[in-house]
Amino acid sequence: MQIAYAHFTVNHMVHYQTRLDTTFAALSDVTRRGVLEQLGDSDASVTDLAQRFRMTLTGMKKHVSVLEQAGLVTTEKVGRVRTCKLGPRRLEEEAAWIERHHQLWSARFDALDELVEHLKRREKTDVPRKRR
Incomplete structure (x- = not known):
């Protein structure tokens, strides 16, 4: 089976x-x-x-x-x-395929944006402060 x-x-x-x-x-x-x-x-x-x-x-x-x-x-x-x-095809499967890949790439770019922001914040806090 x-x-x-x-x-x-x-x-x-x-x-x-x-x-x-x-x-x-x-x-x-x-x-x-x-x-x-x-x-x-x-x-x-x-x-x-x-x-x-x-x-x-x-x-x-x-x-x-x-x-x-x-x-x-x-x-x-x-x-x-x-x-x-x-014709009778309404491109529903193709639209669903595109949407799945759009969501995947959006999630990857969002994660990349978060990582870049995290690294920027960390870089600011890691820079030794100059003395006057």
């Missing part, structure tokens, strides 16, 4: 890490982030997106494909027009 649970946990963790990697890779490109912002305002065809971002249709299709694989965009083809819209 424990082996099955451990296997599930490892598989879940690998799947979670793969999903994070795919999402962050998709978000690492300025054009793809721009596409997401654009689709936040309204759905758009791949052709419209290519024109707005001044790129080839092939280039935009590649960007849309990366976003689609990450679940950030969905596409639907009607006739010759492929329309893009925001």
